Amino acid sequence: MIPLENTDNVTETTCFHCGDAVRESGVQHDGKSFCCAGCKVVYALLQENNLGQYYTLYSAPGRTSTFEHGDRFSYLSDPVVEQKLLDFTDGATSAVTFTIPQIHCSSCVWLLERLYIVDSGIVHARVDFLKKQLRIRFARSKTSLRRVVEILASLGYEPEITLASAAHPPTAHVQRTLYYRIGIAGFCFGNIMLLSFPEYLSTADIDQSLRYLFTTLSLFLSLPVILYSASDYFRSAFAGLRRRVITIDVPLAIGILILFLRSLYEILLLGEPGYLDSMSGLVLLLLLGRLFQAKTYDRLSFDRDYTSYFPLAVTTLTNGTETVVPVSGIRAGDRILLRNNEIAPADGILLRGNASLDYSFVTGESHPVGVGAGSMIYAGGRQVGSTIEVEVLREVSRSYLTQLWNDVPGNDRAIRSVSRIADATGKYFTFGVVAFAGLAALLWFPIDPSKAWNAVTAVLIVACPCAIALSIPFTFGMTLRIFGRNGLYLKNTSVVERLSHVDSIVFDKTGTLTHARRSSVEFQGSALTSAEESKILSLVRHSHHPLSRVLTCNLSGLPRRDVVNFVEQAGLGLQGYVDGEEIRLGTREFAHAENAAGPASQDDPEHSRVWVSIGGTCRGAFLFHNVYREGLDELVTALGHRYRLHLVSGDAPSERKALGSRFGQIVDLHFRHSPAEKRQFIQSLQERGRRVLMLGDGLNDAGALRQSDVGVAFTEDIASFSPACDAILESDAFRSLDDFLRLARESVSIVLASFAISLVYNAAGLSFAFRGELSPLIAAILMPLSSITVVAFTTFSVRALARKRGFR
């Protein structure tokens, strides 16, 4: 029993290391106060290693730190686990990459990159700030993976070690290849351009030997462009043709190839300059378009599933001894221990302890659920409070939650084409170009067969759809950036196009339409006097339980009193004496409310409730209601004009009436849908030809998010977990959803308008080509000009439209 005094008047000293308040348990060291021994040790460690500069960078930079590791990381000594986590090892040195969410400021970078001072075994440490990653190379003779992790945890930078970090994602070097291609194409283009100038600019004939030098050099410089930089276009066109699909890459590849072959012919056989400058310029522009399109958000992850959430290891209890084993080694029947803030990796039955499980990652419901012994515990729940003992019912891969993931038919999105517009245009374009080329051949053959070849190749060159191929990456790339600046992060540019096709929107309720962290409180029972309310406030403000915090918020403003004999029992409630009267807040049993009558007595699992007893008599209960987000009505009305709206919730229909009167006309309401049923609901909409946008937040929406045409994960904090999706929407940007959708549609219109512009240029080019008069100079002017016009038009119009909608 800890007597709590009213500490409000006492000026609190704060810990030199972490900035927390220093209580009685505080430690003095080196003339400074620390809240705990851990902070003191970290300070001493830093001073000892001459890293005291850490404290000059940032006030109280240390965050949470504990030194009681015990066997917590012992599983890291397991060679199999170690092998899975290491990026690379050669026996002497090993490299490992950790994700450390705590990295938040420059002093984090400073400290983490100087770990070699703390442990000489650490050879090299490098932080990627945006990705919140730390890459460490260490000497195996001097230190171990377990020790490295323990050091990090002691410093308050405990790495996130989950099932996903054990499954190594291939380190992506796609971007690197693109840079190589661009660098080489740029180099070759610049030089070929310089070597072509004399030909274009001089009026008099150029010396034959010089001309020979220029063209030969150009030819050599063009080889890396066609063989390396442009190789992707040939490969993709060929792959498309083999699947009998004509994509936009087909006419592009034809254009590039004809440009090169005709130049080869003219240079080698006719001694003329050829079109190599146009060709390399074209390839460079196309590659730059790709780079612009490849914008990604490093700090976000769109592919997370349960594995990036589940721990890698868990404590098991066999015959009274605790061992830490990898999660994959857990079998049905095993007994596991879940400590405060640990996540249940498998479904199980609660054997011992007061379970209070936070399923917010699973359902979006923010309040922990109390569970009694003998009840089911589902994987994904986070235990809040004391340690509990659970008997595993099913293996990890077969739990309720993971099944959900494995049920969704293979993600066909990877196979799905990047852009439907591009491919549809590519098809018509190719047919058009072939038709025109045939026409040119037919017209010229009777007149002058030698010119027919000239005209046909000229048509193929001029019709090369580079402007069209550039318009899509630049328009959608720009839209993606504007969305990102305003709180909607897209996985890639093809999502813009899919957003524009959406005609139905499905919402999840809890955590999406309602606030995940706020709720309103209603008291049911015999009314409380304000004196009683102030007693309750005095009690709840000492507790960190989420419901206590909501109550504190709601009752704030009332006078506070001293509490004596304050006790918080995890999973049960709070008790304490105020002015000599015993106050109990908590579960029905805890507050002796078994026999309480009145409206609050009927149990419905919908609302979290806290029972109140004062002086031994039950007074009633506080009910917590979800609060709907601001601007919801306006948004629903705005969206209702264009889209069919559905609400799918896992909850019982207790709020159907309230919701129905609010927007029953516009929204189609569905309740009591299990995660699998949510997915099936979306599938049934799709079978009726609808294109569905799903907006959800928890893991229980994961199946629906993947099934939908566009899955948008909703989050209060973009740094926190969000299930696999196509886009992540910040809660602040919720109201702008309608504007986002509008801008996506307008972007598609801009792309179509830019097609029209580029067709005008193509028509102009064709008139030269038909006459067989396409000189290298005309090609060198016309092709970049059309591309630049289109790029300028699309980016400026997207920006203008975005500004009109009030986007930054």
Add this chain to the structure above:
Amino acid sequence: MSVIFVLIGFSLIVAGGFLVAFLWAVRSGQYEDRHTPSIRILFEDHPPASKPTTVDHQP
């Protein structure tokens, strides 16, 4: 006029040098994390040898 042969040769070598520098920069990973170096450059390379003076923290 034949000096132009030499000049073009030189210009290609210089440009090639820049190309190689760029390819090296990409290869060494400089284009993968473009944010952290901006933080790193602000740190002192050598912390003061004497016991560092610490800033007093206001609670």
